[in-house]
Every structure is written in C-alpha cells, then in structure tokens.
Amino acid sequence: MFEIVKKKVLADRIVLMDVKAKNVTERCLPGQFIIARTGEDGERIPLTICDYDREKEEITIVIQTIGASTEKMALLNEGDCFTDIVGPLGNPSEICLLENLEETKKKNIVFVAGGLGIAPVYCQVKWLHEHGVDCSVIMGSRTKDLLFFIEEMESVSGHVYVTTDDGTYGFHGMGTDQLKALYDEGIRFDHCVAIGPTIMMKFVCKLTKELSIHTVVSMNMIMVDGTGMCGACRLLVGDEVKFACVDGPEFDGHLVDFDLAMKRVALYKTEEGRKKLEFEEGETHKGGCKNC
Amino acid sequence: MDMLKRVPISEQDPKERAKNFEEVCLGYTEDEAVAEASRCLNCKNPRCVSGCPVSINIPAFIQEVKNRDFEKAYEIISLSSALPAVCGRVCPQETQCEGVCVRGVKGEPVAIGKLERFVADFAMKNGIEPKVSAEKKGHKVAVIGAGPAGLTCAGDLARNGYDVTIFEALHKAGGVLVYGIPEFRLPKERVVAVEVENVKKLGVKIETDVVVGRSVTIDDLMEKKGFEAVFIGSGAGLPRFMGIPGEQANGVFSANEYLTRSNLMKAYADKDTPIKPGKKVVVVGGGNVAMDSARTALRLGADVTVVYRRSMKELPARVEEVHHAKEEGVKFDLLTNPVEILTGEDGSVCGIRVIRMELGEPDASGRRSPVEIKGSEFEMECDTVIMALGTSPNPLISRTTNGLETNKRGCIVAEEEFGKTSKDGVFAGGDAVTGAATVILAMGAGKAAAKGIMDYFEK
Ligand SMILES: Cc1cc2nc3c(=O)[nH]c(=O)nc-3n(C[C@H](O)[C@H](O)[C@H](O)COP(=O)(O)OP(=O)(O)OC[C@H]3O[C@@H](n4cnc5c(N)ncnc54)[C@H](O)[C@@H]3O)c2cc1C
Ligand code: SF4
Ligand code: FES
Numbered sequence: 001m002f003e004i005v006k007k008k009v010l011a012d013r014i015v016l017m018d019v020k021a022k023n024v025t026e027r028c029l030p031g032q033f034i035i036a037r038t039g040e041d042g043e044r045i046p047l048t049i050c051d052y053d054r055e056k057e058e059i060t061i062v063i064q065t066i067g068a069s070t071e072k073m074a075l076l077n078e079g080d081c082f083t084d085i086v087g088p089l090g091n092p093s094e095i096c097l098l099e100n101l102e103e104t105k106k107k108n109i110v111f112v113a114g115g116l117g118i119a120p121v122y123c124q125v126k127w128l129h130e131h132g133v134d135c136s137v138i139m140g141s142r143t144k145d146l147l148f149f150i151e152e153m154e155s156v157s158g159h160v161y162v163t164t165d166d167g168t169y170g171f172h173g174m175g176t177d178q179l180k181a182l183y184d185e186g187i188r189f190d191h192c193v194a195i196g197p198t199i200m201m202k203f204v205c206k207l208t209k210e211l212s213i214h215t216v217v218s219m220n221m222i223m224v225d226g227t228g229m230c231g232a233c234r235l236l237v238g239d240e241v242k243f244a245c246v247d248g249p250e251f252d253g254h255l256v257d258f259d260l261a262m263k264r265v266a267l268y269k270t271e272e273g274r275k276k277l278e279f280e281e282g283e284t285h286k287g288g289c290k291n292c
Numbered sequence: 293m294d295m296l297k298r299v300p301i302s303e304q305d306p307k308e309r310a311k312n313f314e315e316v317c318l319g320y321t322e323d324e325a326v327a328e329a330s331r332c333l334n335c336k337n338p339r340c341v342s343g344c345p346v347s348i349n350i351p352a353f354i355q356e357v358k359n360r361d362f363e364k365a366y367e368i369i370s371l372s373s374a375l376p377a378v379c380g381r382v383c384p385q386e387t388q389c390e391g392v393c394v395r396g397v398k399g400e401p402v403a404i405g406k407l408e409r410f411v412a413d414f415a416m417k418n419g420i421e422p423k424v425s426a427e428k429k430g431h432k433v434a435v436i437g438a439g440p441a442g443l444t445c446a447g448d449l450a451r452n453g454y455d456v457t458i459f460e461a462l463h464k465a466g467g468v469l470v471y472g473i474p475e476f477r478l479p480k481e482r483v484v485a486v487e488v489e490n491v492k493k494l495g496v497k498i499e500t501d502v503v504v505g506r507s508v509t510i511d512d513l514m515e516k517k518g519f520e521a522v523f524i525g526s527g528a529g530l531p532r533f534m535g536i537p538g539e540q541a542n543g544v545f546s547a548n549e550y551l552t553r554s555n556l557m558k559a560y561a562d563k564d565t566p567i568k569p570g571k572k573v574v575v576v577g578g579g580n581v582a583m584d585s586a587r588t589a590l591r592l593g594a595d596v597t598v599v600y601r602r603s604m605k606e607l608p609a610r611v612e613e614v615h616h617a618k619e620e621g622v623k624f625d626l627l628t629n630p631v632e633i634l635t636g637e638d639g640s641v642c643g644i645r646v647i648r649m650e651l652g653e654p655d656a657s658g659r660r661s662p663v664e665i666k667g668s669e670f671e672m673e674c675d676t677v678i679m680a681l682g683t684s685p686n687p688l689i690s691r692t693t694n695g696l697e698t699n700k701r702g703c704i705v706a707e708e709e710f711g712k713t714s715k716d717g718v719f720a721g722g723d724a725v726t727g728a729a730t731v732i733l734a735m736g737a738g739k740a741a742a743k744g745i746m747d748y749f750e751k
Contacts, residue, residue, distance in 0.1 A: 023499075023501055023502050023507045023508075024507065026507065026508060027506065027507065027508065027509075032506075037463060039564070041557070041558050041561075041563035041564055041565075042564050043557065043563075043564040043565040043566075044463075044557070044565070068564065069564050072564075083463070084463040084500070084501050085501060086461065086462075086463065086500075086501035086502070086503060086507070087503070087506065087507065088506055088507065089503065089506060224549055224552050224553065224557070224565075225461075225462065225471075225529075225552065227461050227462075227503055227529070227686065227688070228529065228530055228686050228688065229471075229529035229530065229531070229548055229552070229686070230531065230546055230548045230549035230552055231531045231533070231545075231546040231548065231549055232545075232546075232549045234540060235540070236540060241533065241535075241539075241540065246686075246688065260540055260639070263542055263638070263639040264540070264542060266542075267542045267568070268566045268568070
C-alpha cells in the first residue's frame with residue numbers, strides 16, 4: 001500500500017523517497033509530518049513531509065540514517081513498501097495557510113535551513129512561491145557533500161544563499177553568520193523560519209532575538225504515537241508544557257527551552273546506538289561495550 | 293466439594309512470573325470449569341445479569357458449561373459480547389456480575405469472569421466463530437477508533453447487515469487492549485488479535501493509520517465519502533502530568549508512553565523500539581494503569597515502588613491486580629504524594645521528593661480527600677518516575693468537527709441511552725464520553741450506540 005515509487009540518494013546518509021500514501025495526501029500541508037514503520041515490529045519514526053502530489057497520492061520524505069530503524073528504511077528500494085505510514089500529523093505551518101495568505105504577503109520572510117532541514121523548508125518555500133510570495137532562503141550544511149536541493153530551491157526562490165561551515169561551497173560560515181551579514185548589508189526581515197538541528201535553531205533564535213525578527217522553529221522531538229497519547233514529545237515553550245506532535249511541531253522560537261529539548265532528544269542515544277550496531281554487525285554485538 | 297468456595301484456578305508462581313511476560317492466570321481446565329459452573333443456582337431473577345453492563349445471559353451460558361456444551365455457551369455469550377476472551381480477563385467482575393451474585397451472600401460468588409474466559413478460550417482453541425447473518429442494509433457507517441467501544445459498535449452493526457468501516461489512528465486495532473494493558477494480563481496475539489479478527493469476520497472493515505481530524509474529518513466522511521452515520525469511540529488518550537518541578541526531566545514518563553513502548557511496540561521483547569526500563573522505579577498513582585506500569589517495570593528488571601496519595605482502601609485498581617502486584621514484589625508507599633522530581637547534572641532523574649498525607653473529612657462525594665502533613669517531606673532515590681494519573685479525551689476530533697459539543701473536561705457530550713451527540717447522525721461512547729473508565733462500560737456504550745444508529749436509520 002505504501003509503495004516507494006522513487007528513491008534517490010541526496011547526500012551521504014541522506015535519501016529521498018516518493019511514497020504512495022493516499023491517507024496523507026488528501027489533506028496534508030507544509031509543516032506537517034508523518035510517522036512511518038517498516039517491518040512487523042518496526043519502530044514508529046516521525047518524518048517531515050517534504051513535498052506532496054495530491055493527484056498521484058504521493059508524498060516525498062527525506063531520511064537521514066541515524067539509527068537502526070532509519071537504516072532499515074534507507075535500505076528499502078523502489079517497489080518496496082513501508083509497513084505503515086500515518087498522517088498528516090501536527091499543525092500546518094501558519095504562513096502556509098490560505099486563510100493567512102494576505103498577512104503572509106505583507107511579510108519579508110527568511111528561511112534558515114540546516115542539514116536535513118533543507119527538505120521541509122523547500123516544501124514551505126515552494127508553497128509560498130506557488131501562492132505568489134517570494135522569500136529568502138539561507139541553506140547550509142557542514143560541508144559541500146552534504147548539500148542537496150540547491151537547484152530545486154533556486155527554482156522557487158529568487159534569493160537563495162548557500163553556506164557551508166567549512167567553506168567548501170558558497171558562503172564560508174554558518175547560517176547565522178550569513179543572516180547577520182545580510183542584516184549588515186541593510187536587509188531587514190520581519191519573519192524567520194528556522195529548521196534544522198536543535199543546536200542550530202537555538203543559535204538562530206539567539207541572533208534573531210537580538211535583531212528583533214519573529215522566529216518560528218520546527219521541533220524534532222522523540223515521538224511514539226504522534227497523536228498526543230504518550231507525552232514523549234513534550235517540551236517547554238514559554239514555561240508551558242507542549243506536546244510537539246499535537247501543539248507543534250512549529251513553535252515561537254524565542255519561547256522554546258532549547259537546552260531542555262536537546263537533553264530530551266538525547267534520551268535514547270545509547271539504546272539506539274546499540275540497536276544500530278546490532279543491525280549492522282548482527283547478534284555478535286551484545287555486551288562488552290558497556291552500553292548493552 | 294465445598295459449595296461455598298470457588299474452584300481454585302491455577303496461576304504462574306509469583307517468583308517465576310515476576311521475570312516473564314507470560315500470562316499470570318492459567319485459566320480453568322474443562323473439569324474445573326464444569327465443577328465451578330455447577331455452583332450456579334440458575335436463579336429465576338438472576339442478579340448477575342443486571343450487574344453486567346452488556347447483559348450477558350449469565351445463568352444460561354453457565355448451564356451450558358455445566359452440560360459440557362461449550363460451543364452453545366459461546367453462542368449465548370456472543371449474542372451480547374464481541375470480546376468475551378478480553379472481558380473474562382480484564383472486567384472488574386467483583387463490582388459487577390460477581391458483586392451481586394446470590395452465591396456471594398454466604399460464600400464466594402460464582403467465578404463468572406473465569407468461566408466466561410474459559411468458554412471464549414475454548415471457542416478460540418476449537419476454531420468456533422461467531423455467526424454472520426442478515427441481509428445487507430446498504431447503509432454506510434463510519435466508526436472512529438478500534439478500541440472496545442468501536443469494535444463492539446461495529447460488530448453489532450455488521451451483524452445486523454450494515455456496511456461498517458473502522459478508522460484507527462494507530463497501526464494496530466484494539467485501543468487500550470493493545471497499547472495499554474500488558475501481555476501478562478491480556479495476551480495480544482492469542483486473545484486480542486483473534487477477537488479483532490472475529491469482528492472482521494462479521495464483515496467490518498478496519499482501516500488503520502487514519503487519524504480522524506487530520507487524515508480526514510468527520511464532516512468529510514459524512515459530506516464527501518457517503519457515510520450516513522458516525523460513531524466516535526476514540527477513547528481518552530491524553531495523559532495527565534502533575535505540574536511539579538522536574539517533570540520534564542529525562543526518566544519521567546507517562547504511563548501511556550512506558551506501556552506503549554513495552555506493549556504495542558514490544559520493547560519488552562527487545563524489538564526495534566527502545567525503552568529505558570529503569571533500575572529503581574517510582575510509579576505515581578493507584579489505578580489499574582499504575583499497577584500495569586509497576587508490574588511491567590518489575591518484569592523489565594526494576595525495583596518498583598507505587599506512590600499513592602490515599603490509603604490502601606481507596607486504591608482504585610482492581611483487587612486482583614493489587615494482590616498480584618504485591619505477590620510479585622511491588623512495594624507500596626501509601627498516603628504519600630510527590631512534590632518535586634530531583635534531577636542530576638545531566639538532566640536525568642535521580643530522586644523524588646514526596647510528602648506524607650492524611651485523610652481529611654469526607655467531601656461532598658463522600659470520599660475523604662488527602663491533605664498534606666506539614667514538614668513531613670522526604671526524598672526517595674530513583675532513576676525513573678512513571679506518571680499514572682489518569683487521562684482525558686484527545687481534543688483533535690472535537691476541534692475539527694462542526695457542531696460537536698464537549699463538556700469542560702473535554703469529553704464528548706452524548707446521551708447515555710443511545711449515544712446521540714449534538715450533531716445529527718453522530719454518536720459517541722466509551723472513554724471519549726465518560727473519561728477513562730472500563731472496557732466493559734465502553735463496550736456497553738458501543739452496543740447502545742449501535743442500537744441508536746439502527747433506530748436512526750429506521751426513522
Ligand atoms: C494501562 C491500562 C489498564 C487498564 N486496565 C483495565 C482493566 O483491567 N479493566 C478494565 O475494564 N479497564 C481497564 N482499563 C480501561 C479500559 O482499557 C478503557 O476504559 C477502554 O479501553 C476504553 O475503550 P474505548 O473503546 O472507549 O477507548 P480506547 O480503548 O482508548 O480506544 C480508542 C481508540 O481510538 C483511537 N483513536 C483515538 N483518536 C483517534 C482519531 N482521531 N482517529 C482515529 N482513531 C483514533 C485510538 O488510537 C484507540 O485505538 C485500562 C486502561 C489502561 C490505559
Ligand atoms: S446470581 Fe450467581 S448464582 Fe444466580 S444465576 Fe447469576 S451467577 Fe448463578
Ligand atoms: S508523540 Fe506521543 S504525545 Fe506526541
């Protein structure tokens with residue numbers, strides 16, 4: 001049912017897939033996510049929707065292999081099927097809602113995308129482009145080999161700034177450095193959307209607070225059900241407890257407690273590491289490394 | 293045979309079972325079941341039936357057990373209940389049918405629940421299935437949620453010839469039966485999956501991975517997809533937290549998360565989904581959910597203490613569950629309430645500060661509410677805290693459906709008799725209406741709504 005119709009390797013450990021998911025495409029919008037599973041007892045993995053085609057009933061997802069479950073998914077090929085895909089989950093991005101379009105058009109919007117965050121940002125920029133809103137995009141990664149979607153992004157935005165931390169491509173520096181540089185050139189934004197690693201979003205928010213730019217971030221918390229049932233995805237936003245899956249995933253970045261979020265995301269690191277090793281090396285990896 | 297006493301039932305040894313996830317209660321053998329059935333007085337005015345939320349003809353099925361016609365006994369139960377193997381295991385019979393059984397006046401009530409379980413297990417083992425019937429009525433009904441309420445409503449409608457589709461948010465049908473209640477109390481493959489299959493055999497279609505309110509709305513189902521009536525059985529899945537300092541720390545879990553990881557995702561069997569079992573676990577709460585969390589943590593190797601703010605007498609969990617938990621080695625710290633969760637430098641739980649409570653004067657409801665004893669705070673060391681404080685309905689459906697009324701606790705407002713809501717053609721029942729309750733009450737509500745829906749079409 002959830003057949004993979006296209007698979008493409010975007011960069012080291014990052015693959016893109018177009019998947020049939022008619023339960024998702026009827027109502028999905030940019031900013032929402034899905035949960036996917038492979039195998040009878042597969043883990044439920046949240047993945048942002050990076051594009052969708054309502055007519056073909058397909059969604060595009062981008063997977064970075066960080067644990068055993070994502071590794072399993074990345075090994076699937078065209079013609080294979082996911083066991084489950086459920087969605088769309090979470091709230092659509094506010095600037096990509098038709099009812100807000102007039103408001104959105106008045107804004108000077110900048111996106112800051114880091115690493116895997118480039119894919120969901122593309123989805124939003126594309127929607128805005130299709131609805132007559134042009135915005136600026138700063139997209140970056142650690143190094144050139146990890147960059148993807150440059151052409152795609154340029155086809156939907158007239159102002160794309162590419163950065164790499166090591167200077168192997170584009171602007172030498174981080175997204176925050178590029179944003180600061182644009183500010184120094186006199187460009188004024190009044191709405192920022194930052195999507196990427198939590199640490200990156202934290203620093204973008206620190207800067208945009210100084211520059212007084214309202215900033216929205218998309219939080220990648222640990223999730224189980226994605227429907228508000230378990231509370232695994234909770235985080236503090238302005239001292240209030242929020243569930244990322246139902247209240248988010250997008251929040252006011254100036255209110256998010258990033259340090260707490262980073263600790264929570266690290267919770268299963270050792271378990272995941274162990275499962276990944278087990279998956280790669282087989283049953284031989286049990287005990288001995290002190291994590292097992 | 294002492295007719296005042298029940299035929300004893302065999303259970304796994306507490307020491308043994310504290311380390312595994314196999315079922316605790318092993319069930320009656322045929323001879324034991326027949327002997328227990330012979331204790332039933334076959335009352336003219338059976339009180340047990342009035343104590344049963346789905347009015348199973350209890351004396352009739354018990355007589356068939358006595359006659360060793362187990363298939364007939366199953367047929368009788370099936371007329372009223374779609375999930376007998378589940379109910380026989382998890383219903384609070386002591387406060388329902390067995391609570392009012394005449395035998396209980398002088399001695400022990402008839403073990404109705406254990407007999408129900410025996411009959412249902414016999415049917416499963418021998419491949420006996422519920423009878424499919426009826427000419428097709430051609431009406432399309434959507435059921436939201438594949439928990440006990442939804443499954444019962446769908447089963448009853450299908451049995452009467454309606455075209456029913458269940459939409460379920462998770463990847464598996466069963467609701468709390470698959471994600472909440474643990475394997476050692478309710479085997480998933482052997483019992484729940486088989487009963488879900490039986491509902492499908494009645495003609496019910498189950499579409500998993502559909503979150504109503506997100507993938508599709510109720511308004512769409514009715515206006516665009518041709519469903520003429522809808523039953524909402526979406527349960528009460530939203531976990532409550534205490535709002536005390538430290539609650540967001542790593543190592544604090546809602547019971548729903550801990551149990552879902554272990555049960556639905558089978559972390560207990562070391563499948564893909566990780567779980568942090570904890571070495572020293574404190575479970576906060578005193579209901580069935582708290583007992584299930586405690587006994588799960590115990591089986592995953594932890595030292596477990598249940599902290600509850602009232603006394604043993606007020607513990608809302610089933611007596612049998614508390615008894616089993618104690619036997620297995622779960623400790624209880626009663627009249628104690630958490631005030632803060634303590635965290636170490638890395639942001640993980642390292643303890644919990646609690647305060648002693650005493651029971652004050654009875655309040656309006658007659659319950660004696662606990663009050664703090666000043667200056668009695670102390671700390672307990674632990675690395676994991678599981679919050680089992682109850683749940684409320686998820687607001688997703690009510691927020692996305694026009695004209696659906698809810699009360700201030702977020703529960704959908706529905707008439708008790710037939711589950712009618714404020715929206716025409718929409719019915720509701722189970723935990724979504726009552727807040728967290730029981731399997732059998734949810735089934736009773738599903739049944740009532742099925743009747744309401746059939747009446748709706750007849751008009
Ligand atoms: C750990 C635990 C132990 C328990 N032990 C007992 C016991 O021993 N005895 C007893 O009688 N009761 C017990 N209960 C209570 C009992 O399980 C519930 O009262 C009962 O399951 C309620 O049934 P329901 O059908 O109303 O809801 P649920 O069983 O909660 O089912 C609701 C279903 O709807 C789905 N759903 C929710 N929202 C949507 C949506 N938007 N779209 C599609 N699907 C949706 C959910 O995924 C779920 O599958 C226990 C509960 C828990 C959590
Ligand atoms: S009340 Fe007890 S003795 Fe009487 S019919 Fe019911 S189970 Fe039998
Ligand atoms: S993932 Fe379970 S509540 Fe958000």
